[in-house]
Each structure stands twice: as structure tokens, then as C-alpha cells.
Amino acid sequence: MTDRNRPTLATVAARAEVAPSTASLAFSGSSRVAPATRERVLAAAAELGYAGPDPVARSLRSRRSGVVGAMIGERLAYAFTDPVAVQLLDGVTEVLSPLGVGLLLLPGDADRQGPTVDQLAHVPLDAAVYATCGLEDDPALAHLQRRGVPVVAVDGPRLDDVVFIGIHDRRGTADLARHLAGLGHRRVAVVAMPLRLDGTRGPVTAARRARAHYRDVRERLLGVEEVFGPVPAVEGASNSVGEGERAGRALLDVPAADRPTAVVAQSDLMAAGVLRAAQELGLRVPEDVSVAGFDGVELPWLAPVRLTTVAQPTTEKGRVVGRAVAELVEGRRPEDVVLDVHVSVGTTTGPAPG
Amino acid sequence: MTDRNRPTLATVAARAEVAPSTASLAFSGSSRVAPATRERVLAAAAELGYAGPDPVARSLRSRRSGVVGAMIGERLAYAFTDPVAVQLLDGVTEVLSPLGVGLLLLPGDADRQGPTVDQLAHVPLDAAVYATCGLEDDPALAHLQRRGVPVVAVDGPRLDDVVFIGIHDRRGTADLARHLAGLGHRRVAVVAMPLRLDGTRGPVTAARRARAHYRDVRERLLGVEEVFGPVPAVEGASNSVGEGERAGRALLDVPAADRPTAVVAQSDLMAAGVLRAAQELGLRVPEDVSVAGFDGVELPWLAPVRLTTVAQPTTEKGRVVGRAVAELVEGRRPEDVVLDVHVSVGTTTGPAPG
């Protein structure tokens, strides 16, 4: 706690009787310094209790901070209830941690979708990952670009100067829709994740769709429509079990003749909510209604039920993001990557009733 | 991506025809600069596409980086399955984000309990929070202290020069134990969280206990013993539903005469596992066995069951940590804080059978 003068590289160099530049080389592990000299420097450092070169000073000179921002749409307590978000970041840190690069959490809050410019402005950043947050018309994005901070958008929009890492949302959902069509389903409805984070829920209108923030939500909707044509869709206010349940009830709590025979939820979390809604309404799954999700996350508490879903390689996607970031930090421009997904048939889909 | 020269404060100052020091004041919002001058500087910045002072250079001079490290014991995918960890960090960021301070994730991996010195060495840090990770004999801690980075330990050991923020683990567990004693329970067993993260599971021996990494695990054990004396305890390899189930089975899958009438799990996650073990063994809760947890997290999927538990104010604990960090960053030495907990009786505890 005391503010006694900590040793600097110059102090250490003086003690070891070498030039500062030599001491620097000793710490950077360069092979262009004699082993004996390095030993002397390290010994001097140990004696002085020197913890190594100051990261901030090093950053200024070398033009990298070892910090990568993770832009989060909501507050952490919400964002991290989604296993997909957690797995993604897990994959990212798996790649970045060994490189001495850390992920800086930049969450939004209840009102704002993502961090503000004020939050970003004071923080060093080698790159930024839009992890769980849209970025169209985002002032934070403009700020990052002015600063020259390279950006990776996960599932985000495809913009110039932004590296895109995503999955085949549309194709995957279309495959799922074909699976349902093959089972004889004709009346299908969608439970959609938020099109933008403004607390809205309810039927998705064309106007609402036009103002969508999230590319993946749009694409997954298009995938279903590719097979079934326009279908009713109900949006949840957040990607959660509770909102899935609410939307599911809106769709299922109607006369049997109007009821969809299959509900496609845009996430497994929301699908679990639809399952619960069905149960509360006394509907059997899949006999009365089929339910499918998206993501392929582990929801052990659903056992013995296994959700039919579109499985995405979330952790691997995180690793791909991590590698892209690593390249960006080294000044290269990585390729966009679109990963494959596949339909995983569980116990929640079956032949259409009737 | 292009590396064209970005403007610096000096460029902006030149354009606005003021000295760099004046331009600096304009950006820091100091009142010691004439409004007209500030306008001129800001206008020049806008014209040049200047995004504001470089955070790294600013950090070097002002001696703070706006980055606080979050030391995580395991990889994120595991650490963040625990709602307690997420809520804690949520509280921390709630306080820190508005201050322009970000949390840097520093996870361990499958093998290591917490980040390595290499991970830390290159990263700027105003402070570090041991969020989900023990820190006795931790080389990372030694590194931080040599660097002069102040440390906050959440539930961690009480060490000199480390700010402690915790809860009344022992008192809370003892209160819970008294609740059980009042219900007539005499044969009580404990399902313990890992005493250290080395993959060990099984009965807790005295030797194992002596090597415990985590203060809270020890204290919660002592709380039960305060009321019941020595009790059998089984440790899980991680704080999770699966490990709770496994430990619960070890305790419950025995002749009825030897079976505990109540199981105290050290977390709600593990208690949920015990519940499942009981169910699989055909034991009714609470008629055949009472089950209690710790934390007071929301587990909506348990509904309609409500766990008896020791509720801790996790988000508030995070805010307290955030405030402590904020003080530390400003050079003050905050007080240690120990928060209260309370027993929350649900539907999983009842009178001892027989």
C-alpha cells in the first residue's frame, strides 16, 4: 500500500552495470544477449524486488496493451445466464490467455445495449470483440474505428473493416424446418430472440423486423420462412427461459385448430421455456406439439428430455474469434469465418398430430 | 486496418493553435480552460477524427490504467456455470463501469488454479480481485504485490495487505444447522465444495482439510460442526450439480440405519445434485431426508421445489468489492467488510424421520 519508490528498469540496469536497453533485452528473452549478462540482470532484479517491465510503459512503446475488449449487450447477470455467451468467451480466452492477452469485460446496463463511449475512452484496447451485442449505428463502434482499434463481430453484421465470425444461421434453421416438414408439420410458429434490446416483446411485425439489431435473429427467421413461407413469430424481451415460456404461451394458448403443430425457438433457452408453457397448458411434447431450439447447449436439468436443436460449435467459434484477434493484434487482417451447424434430433419433435 | 498516421493531441493542439497542455486540459474537462478555447480544441479534434487522448499514454503519466483484473480459478466455462460467480462480477462491474474502469478476465485452465504470472506480467492492472480462486501460496499474488497492485480477496483468506470482503459463512451455516437440530435431526452429513482445485473428490479427511485452499469451504464445515460436532463430509471435484449428485449418492446410498437424515450442501448447485440423487434412490425430500444448500441463488428449474438455504447478498457483495476497488485505485485503503447472511427455509427440510 505504501508508495515507496518501486525500482524501474533503469535501476535494475544500473545495479547490473549494463545499459537500460540491454536490460530490456534480458527481460524480453531475446537471444541477442549473452546468457551471463541476462543472469546478472535477473539477479539484480530479484535483489531489488523488481517485478518486470511496467506493462503500461511497455505498451506505449510497443503499441500493444495485451487487452482486448469484450462488448457485452446487457449487464453480466443477464448476459451470462446464456451458456452460449459463456462458452464463446471460454473459447476466446482459451486462445488468448496463453498469449498474455486478457479479455476486458465491457457490459452494458439495464438501459443501454452495450458499453458507452465513456466506458471505452479511458481503457487501453488492442482489439474489441462484439460478443453479445449488435453494432449497427453504434457510437461505440465509431469510437473504436476512430481509435484504430480493430473489431471482430460475432454473429454480427457484416461491415467493412470488421472481421466477421459467424455460423450458417439460415441454412441450419432451414435444415431444421425441413426436418419438421418431413414430419408432416405445416403450421409452424417461431419464438424469436430479441430483435433489439429495448424490452419489446410480442408478435413480430414487418416494421419491427426492419429495425432489427441482430443479424442472427433475422437469418434464423428467414431460414424457417425459406421452407414454410411467412410464419407467425413472437419475440421475447430477452433470450431466457422465462421469455420463451411467455412467448410459447402466447402461441399455444389458443384453440387447437389455430395452434401451431411445431414451435421453432431461436435458442435452446427459449425452447426450454416453450416446453414449460406446453406442459402448463397440458400439451404433450411431441405428440401434441413439437418443439425445437437452437444452439445445442447442455441443459442437464431437462433430462430425460433431449431438445431437438441446431447445434453450433460455440466453443470452437470462440477459438476462431481468439485466433482472429491474435492475428489482428499482430497487424494482419484475418479472413471472415462462417462455421457449420447441424440439426440434432432429440425427443421433442415428432410427427405432426392429426 | 491501414496504418495511416492517427492524429495525436499535439496535432490537435497545433490545429487549434493552443499548446498541448491546454488541449489536454480541454479533454480532461478541467474548468481551468476557457469555454471558447475548449470548443476550439474539440472542433479541431472532430475535424481530424481524433478519438481522444490515447489511454496508454495517459495511463503512463497518470499512473492508472482503468483495468482491474478478475482472477478466476478455472476456465470460464466452468467458473461461470456458478450463478454466484456471475452475480458477484455483475455487482463489481455495476460499480466500476460508470467509473470508466473495466474488469479484465484472467482465468485459469484445466490444470491450473488461477492465472499464471506470465498471463499477468504483460497486462496493465490498477488492482486485482480474487473472485473465484484461492490465493494461499499463490505465485501470482506475490507478483502482484511486487508490482504494487492492490488486491481484494472475495471470501479469500485474510492476509496482510489484502482487502477482505466476505460473508459470515460459519455463522450462517451454524444457523442452518440449528434449524435442522430444531427439526430433530441428529445424523447430519455435509456435501463440500472443493477444498482445493485438484480434481479430488470423496470423503474429507483431516489431512485433506489441512491442505484446504478455500477459507469459505472450511468455515462452512465448521459451522455445521459447531452444532453437531464432527460429521461425515464428502467433497466434490467441482462446485456443480453433477458433483453434488455424486457426493449425495455416496452419502445416501447406504442402509437406512446409517443414512443421514439431513444433508447440508455447501452450495445450492450441489444441493440440487443431492436432490437428484435422493430422487434417483427413491427417497422423498423432506420426508425421508432433508436437504439444504448455501447461496440463495435462483434455480427456477427446481420449481415447485424451493431449496432451504443460507442466502447471501451476492450482488451486493460484488458492489462492495467494486467500491473497495474504487477506493484502492484512488490510493485509499478500504475497510474489510463481512456481510450478513440468513437462513431461508424452503420445502426441502422437514422433521427428522422416525
Next chain:
DNA sequence: TTGAAAGCGATACCAG
């Protein structure tokens, strides 16, 4: 209220 100059602590570059 503004300007000039001195670093913050390290690395990069160029000589030797």
C-alpha cells in the same frame, strides 16, 4: 487562463 518543458518507464534503432 495559457504556455514551455520535464518527465512517466520502457523499447527501437542505430552504432560500435
Next chain:
DNA sequence: CTGGTATCGCTTTCAA
């Protein structure tokens, strides 16, 4: 392989 020196971009201190 080692040393000197300029410089990274800004804030701070001190004068004017």
C-alpha cells in the same frame, strides 16, 4: 553482443 539516444503520447508542474 552491448551501449547511447530518441521517442511512444500524454499529464503535470511551474511560470508567465
